[in-house]
Amino acid sequence: MAKPEVLFILSVDTEEEWDWSGPFPNSDFSVDNAKELPAFQNFCQELGIKPTYLVDYAIANDPYAVSILTGFNQNECEIGAHLHPWANPPFFNETSEFTSHVVNLPIEHVEQKLAALVEKIKENFQLTPNSFRTGRWGINGEVIKLLEKYNISVDSSAYPLYVNKYFSCEQAPCKPYWPALTDTNLSGQQKAVLEIPVTTGFNRSATQLCQAIHKACEHKPLSWLRLNGLLWHSLLLRKLYLSPELCTSSDMIRLVKTQLQQKQQVFHMFMHSSTLVERVTGLNNEPHARELLCQRIKDVIHYMQQYVTIKFCTLSEAQTHLIERGMTK
């Protein structure tokens, strides 16, 4: 019997590196991590992966980073846009935790920043980006309308199951959908911007039920917190991410296994270019960071290929495929 086909996307927030536990950088952005990208792109091509590099202003404005990315075979990857409010002119105020989130900014500020980013990408990459992600996640109807205005038709700012004090993606679908302008966690009428969320979930089926249990555990006193840890360590319930910087090979494989049982047809892995270098962001402190991430990606792909035929896509290729096949909701 033929194996079922699934789509596999890898999106890379391609951006400056800094210590994520410290303040947001406002100038003199370091993009040394770009030097890891050629080896990473080669690795991806060998496996068949077609990465989507969502570049922020610091990258798009850096001649060295631009020369590396424009040197890649453009049929083997995609250049999209990534908006970091703190690194993207025009600047209005010093960036705080609040203003680091695109959804918290006045929409006029978002528009000016997005216009500058799109312009810089056009100037230095000779293309108009079609795919997008906000820095630090989160999306709303106003930003979706702006994306449409700037001819961006794929968004990937929804982070299913994630919630912080400013916004919630907890209810966002884990499958591609047309976000409603009134509530981007729901499918709506507009068909200009498709949301292709990253893959997150649990190591168990019945995701919604798991989420409820997990949430209850989070919000109860210490004994419940301990229970949450116990659930994690005992493998009873783990919130997992298809990201080689957040999860080990075995945890990503657990997630993939559950998603395959749920007949998931789109697998969207995500990471940052800056974690290709060890000890710069605080997230990847293991030596040989790039090799470690690549090994984890390879483990996941090899696992998946036992059960499904993988069609590797960039974000825009996935969008075309999904629309043609009527696979959006």
Ligand SMILES: [Zn+2]
């Ligand atoms: Zn970012």
